[in-house]
Amino acid sequence: MDVFDAAESLDRQAIEALQLERLRETLGRVAAVPLYAERLAAANLSAASLRSLADFRRLPFTTKDDLRAAYPSRMLARPMSEMVRVHTSSGTTGTAIAIFHTRNDIAVWADLMARCMHMVGLRSSDVFQNASGYGLFTGGLGIHAGAERLGCCTIPAGAGNTHRQIQLIRDFGVTGLHIIPSYALYLAEALEHEGIDPDALGLRIALIGAEPHSEEVRRRIEAGLGVKAYNSYGLSEMNGPGVAFECVEQAGMHVWEDAFLFEVIDPESGEPVADGEIGELVMTTLMREGMPILRYRTRDLTRILPGPCACGRTHRRIDRITGRADDMLILKGVNIYPMQIEKVLMTFAEIGKNYQIVLEREGVVERIRVRAAVGAEVLKGSAGALEALRRKITAGLHDEILVTPTVELVAETEVPRAEGKARRVVDLRGQ
Numbered sequence: 001m002d003v004f005d006a007a008e009s010l011d012r013q014a015i016e017a018l019q020l021e022r023l024r025e026t027l028g029r030v031a032a033v034p035l036y037a038e039r040l041a042a043a044n045l046s047a048a049s050l051r052s053l054a055d056f057r058r059l060p061f062t063t064k065d066d067l068r069a070a071y072p073s074r075m076l077a078r079p080m081s082e083m084v085r086v087h088t089s090s091g092t093t094g095t096a097i098a099i100f101h102t103r104n105d106i107a108v109w110a111d112l113m114a115r116c117m118h119m120v121g122l123r124s125s126d127v128f129q130n131a132s133g134y135g136l137f138t139g140g141l142g143i144h145a146g147a148e149r150l151g152c153c154t155i156p157a158g159a160g161n162t163h164r165q166i167q168l169i170r171d172f173g174v175t176g177l178h179i180i181p182s183y184a185l186y187l188a189e190a191l192e193h194e195g196i197d198p199d200a201l202g203l204r205i206a207l208i209g210a211e212p213h214s215e216e217v218r219r220r221i222e223a224g225l226g227v228k229a230y231n232s233y234g235l236s237e238m239n240g241p242g243v244a245f246e247c248v249e250q251a252g253m254h255v256w257e258d259a260f261l262f263e264v265i266d267p268e269s270g271e272p273v274a275d276g277e278i279g280e281l282v283m284t285t286l287m288r289e290g291m292p293i294l295r296y297r298t299r300d301l302t303r304i305l306p307g308p309c310a311c312g313r314t315h316r317r318i319d320r321i322t323g324r325a326d327d328m329l330i331l332k333g334v335n336i337y338p339m340q341i342e343k344v345l346m347t348f349a350e351i352g353k354n355y356q357i358v359l360e361r362e363g364v365v366e367r368i369r370v371r372a373a374v375g376a377e378v379l380k381g382s383a384g385a386l387e388a389l390r391r392k393i394t395a396g397l398h399d400e401i402l403v404t405p406t407v408e409l410v411a412e413t414e415v416p417r418a419e420g421k422a423r424r425v426v427d428l429r430g431q
């Protein structure tokens with residue numbers, strides 16, 4: 001059996017016993033963190049008195065605000081001199097938070113990442129290109145370390161410069177690629193423009209993640225790049241990538257339960273929801289030394305997929321992330337997730353990779369405008385055909401989100417494109 005396989009097939013009882021043991025170690029470590037020492041005392045809980053996972057749930061949640069208040073380094077469980085790396089969250093929402101790692105933390109992270117890659121079929125013989133931003137974004141160094149740990153020849157391409165990305169893929173015979181979904185769609189389109197047959201390119205596997213995307217987008221990426229694409233979930237607070245990852249079944253993401261304890265809760269009540277029901281993901285580090293985090297509210301919405309996975313791994317699976325709790329748009333009293341809109345848009349072959357959702361207010365009336373980029377050949381078509389397409393998209397969106405949006409079909413250049421995570425929603429209602 002492969003070195004990465006042993007922990008992946010532990011039975012439920014063994015996983016829970018391991019979690020309890022690692023939770024005790026973690027509670028021992030966080031006694032050095034003032035915030036957690038106080039909370040443990042208030043809950044009358046300690047490493048020695050922890051008897052069950054249920055005991056652990058007496059502790060309050062850690063929130064993003066707690067981490068912000070601790071910025072830059074007030075939550076360390078070990079002396080600063082033992083830290084070898086710091087990452088900050090990419091700041092998609094609000095002010096930054098900082099996460100510190102010891103040498104061992106970095107090694108554990110690389111092992112987890114390598115386990116993900118191995119799971120989807122990457123091997124040391126693969127040539128791996130990391131086309132995500134480096135720097136403070138964890139998708140750079142995090143994925144990079146995993147690929148090297150696995151033994152792949154690893155190309156730190158970074159994001160952007162699409163022509164060069166293609167050239168690197170060709171020159172070095174790249175077979176594995178990490179790329180965020182919005183950029184993957186762009187790369188696919190660039191291949192088409194350059195007249196390159198994706199199947200002749202030699203890519204086999206793409207790891208896509210870091211931002212929400214629909215099944216339709218995955219299929220487009222697979223066809224456009226000639227790959228199998230696997231969903232990769234993580235967040236800086238829990239290292240970054242390598243937290244939950246799809247296996248070859250492409251049916252939900254296994255959460256590495258030997259390294260993370262997870263809960264899915266009702267965001268209002270804080271109580272656990274039943275398996276299969278959507279709630280907010282809450283996570284605890286089980287192996288981190290430098291900056292352990294207990295019961296962290298990720299704001300990410302998902303559900304546990306009940307039942308065993310056909311691949312035989314025992315670590316439970318979560319569904320793709322529907323969005324962040326903060327992403328939810330409320331329009332005319334209706335809750336809308338941007339992902340619902342994407343899902344509908346991507347069912348239309350005429351619509352390209354890019355779109356934008358604009359929320360506006362006119363007097364007391366709130367409106368939602370969806371600007372979808374379409375190819376030049378579509379825009380050149382007859383006015384009647386364009387109008388018919390616009391109507392069909394409007395009707396499709398109405399069925400999904402229950403309000404009628406204004407749909408605009410625009411040229412690719414009219415929708416801004418980010419090299420990092422895409423910013424799809426523009427809210428002008430407060431202005």
Ligand code: ADP
Pocket residue numbers: 089090091092093137138208209210211212213231232233234235236237298300320321323324421
């Ligand atoms: P930021 O919160 O500033 O974007 P991170 O880089 O830590 O900083 O991003 C983590 C967040 O990215 C997650 O909490 C989640 O909202 C999103 N994310 C990461 N991977 C995925 C994925 N596979 N699907 C959907 N969303 C994801």
Ligand code: ZN
Pocket residue numbers: 247248249254309310311312313
């Ligand atoms: Zn599986």
